[in-house]
Amino acid sequence: MPTAIAIHADLPLAWHPDQAPATGDGVLLLRVLSLLEASPPHLDDEDGPDSLRWQALEARIDLCLQLIGQLLARGAPLPPVASVALNGESARWRAAAPIAPGERGALGLYLSPRIPQALLLPAVITGCSPDGDRWLVDAHFELHDDELQDWLDKTIFRRHRREIFDRKHPSHDD
Template identity: 35%
Template structure:
């Protein structure tokens, strides 16, 4: 089934991050997937929301600062350990919205499956998202895949929308910095 670029991700904000991506066509347990994705978003939020010293108003409480430093170190060690156990797939630029993702594959794919998306290189833990695929061949050996996220729980979809919106804000801020 063909998918034009305009209809692939037509609803909402679209960002173009570099992400690690792995395709699977084996069955996915929805309950385990929900818990895994929720934990992954909580970890992503903790990485993205961690204030620096200047952002936090240079807190006076030394005990709080010491505890925060220990937690930061623990997060770094755990993510390094995870990265050693499962190396990240190569990063590729994609078009990502809360409704789906557009990416390229060297081969055509079945209509149903799931993706592992590694959204943050500092966190070697992927989201596991069931998808429905549409595709068209751009040139020999290059297929444009439009994967629509299917059967996502509302809470997971809300976290994904939040991540996409934050990423969009960062892309705009980066563009503005480049112009000034």
């Protein structure tokens, strides 16, 4: 069952009409993102040999991700950033053009600058209304994969906790 927790973020976002995401890609992306966002607890404890090895490994992975991201960005730039409200069942964002309610497709969200790959979520547009010079679009996810739903919920929960922490500690360093 999807979580009722929602996050608000500014993310590169694109609507892909009539596109079905590849099975398994979303789960893999969310699993990798979870690993990258988690810091092994022993890294903060001390600067012993094991800690230094972990830090060196993480630095190498960061460098590889950065280089891969630069190569991918040469082929196709990321879509424009949009302010999005996201929960386990739906998303709401401001779009430059209207999208017809009832249209099916995939919502592409770029959740991390470290991974320039879109999380493609199958969805149906449930509403679209004018909002100043933009359009407020509502989409309901049509996830038929329990594992993808579980990883999406975990990601939203983790990001929600981060939002709360950031509000309570506005001057912390990442």
